[in-house]
Amino acid sequence: MNQNWHGILIRHMVLLLGTCLLLGLFTGHYGLCLAIGLALYLAYTLKQLLRLHLWLRDQKPDQAPPEGVGLWGDVFDSIYTLQRRDQRVRARLQAVIDRIQESTAALRDAVVMLDSDGNLEWWNPAAQLLLGLKTPQDSGQPVTNLVRHPRFKEYFAHGNYADPLEIPSPVNDKVRLQLLITRYGNNEHLLLVRDMTRLHQLEQMRKDFIANVSHELRTPLTVITGYLETLLDNGDDLPTRWQRPLQQMQTQGERMQTLLNDLLLLAKLEATDYPSESHPVAIDHLLRTIKGDARALSGTRNQTITLEADPTLHLKGSEPELRSAFSNLVFNAVKYTPDGGQIHVRWWHDAQGAHLSVQDSGIGIEAKHIPRLTERFYRVDSSRSSNTGGTGLGLAIVKHVLLRHRGRLEISSVPNRGSTFTCHFPQQQIATQLEAYSPEEG
Structure with missing residues (x-):
């Protein structure tokens, strides 16, 4: 109908002007007749506008539009058609929103919507149970005011949400939660929270078992290796055929002691979040x-x-832990770099923080293995450990030491061309000159 309004307006104006001119011809007052005609048309138009205003203001659901003729009838019908179409669209959208809210309400995982500044906008019932959020008083509050764990504040402020975060529930310390943040829309945040208590308990049982078994094995292993050393110290009194087996037993005993020491160190690192x-x-x-x-x-x-x-760049942390992590990286480079190869260690800082890189010209690692290198006992090649004497726990120790120092490990490698292991530490972990000063140095 809209496309005919231009023609209708032209016809109305022609009819009005023609009528006014005809009356002017009979009366001889062209100007007066034209003014009266325009005034009457204006009054009619104002009356129709008033009817439209009253209808739009007092309209009830499904109320039909006012009766109208000509152009105004088309206007009323067009507005009514648009309203009905808008109502159908809104009904469909509301149905979708209701379905989404029903489905999220049925989830056992918490779903929390945050604006670009991290303020709470909406959450499902599970968020009230897991995070203790209250409706409606918590709406608009910063999420870091309600989830106050230091690691979560660092996680949210850092802005790197590639990996999930595990923290105790603010409602119950015995409940372990896994949090994952995803950005969407205009930099809004979607916070997903899952109850990981059962898996955390199983993982803790595994850690406790390994730590206890490692501790219990140290004493008998120390006794065995002690007697082996005594026998080898008196090797001249033993038959020749026993010397080689005893040497192999001693070598494997030392290897087992190294493995137990690494397991105990790893258990210690996993016991707390910070040094x-x-x-x-x-x-x-x-x-x-x-x-x-x-x-x-x-x-x-x-x-x-x-x-x-x-030499001016110092790092806040535990020196024994950092020594263990960095030595693991450097010693691995020595073990897996062929004779005559090159190993370069670099320690520097930039706007992002402090960095340590260990670059070698060794055998390299295929890309498919890199994501799993920090897993316990993961082997790129099972023959490597026997050749190098490694325990398979070195990079796992590095990973946990870096986590405890707010750092992360980046690995890049090309087979047969070498590898680069880089430790990244944030600015907050760098010691200032005042903190790094010691009386002995002064």
Whole structure:
């Protein structure tokens, strides 16, 4: 109908002007007749506008439009048609919203919608049980005011939501939650929360079992290796055929002790989220010590080991833990780099934080193995551990040490061309000059 309005308006104006001119011809007052005609048409138009206003203001559901003729009849019918169409669309959208709300209400996982600033907009009933959110008083509150765990505040502020976060529930410390944030729309956030208590308990049982078994095995293993050392110290009194078996037994015993030590260290690292001690650590001095140990490990293999470290850059944390992590990376590079290869260790900082990289020209790793390298006992090649004497726990220890120091591990590698292991630490983990100062240095 809209496409005919232009023609209708032209016909109305022609009819009005023609009538006014005809009356002017009979009366001789053209101007007066034209003014009267326009005034009457204006009054009619205002009356129809008033009818439209009253109908739109006082309209009830499914109320028919006012009766109208001509152009105004088309206007009333067109508006009514648009209203009915809009009502149908809104009804469909409301039905979809109702279905979504019903489905999310049935979820056992919490779903929380946050705006771009992290303020609460909407949540399902499970969020009230898992996070303790209350309706409606918590609406519009920052989520970090209600979920106050320090790790969650760091997780939300950092903005890197690639990995989920596990924390205790703010309602019940015995309940373990897994949180995952996804961005959508105009930088809004969707927070998904899952109850991981059962899996956490099973994982804790596994950790406790490994820690207890490792601790219990240390004593008998120490006794066995002690007697083996005594027998080998008196090897001249033993038959020749016993010397080689005893040496192999001693080697495997030492390997088992190394494995138990790594398991106990890993259990200790997993027991808490942060180091028990946190002091400024002179990383350049630590790396020089590790470099010397790496040269001793390399021996006569003619490997080139270089170090580039910023002497003014200190890191807040536990020196024994950092030593364990960094030495694992450097010693792995020595073990998996062929004779005559090159190993470069670098310690530096930029706008993103502090970084340690260990680059080698070794055998490299295929891309499919990289995501699983930090798993316990994961092997790229089962023959590697027997050749290098590794326990399969080194990178798992590195991962947990970095997590405890708010860091992360990045691995890049090309088969037969070498690998680069990079540790990234945020700015907040860097010690200031005042913190790094010690009276001995002054």
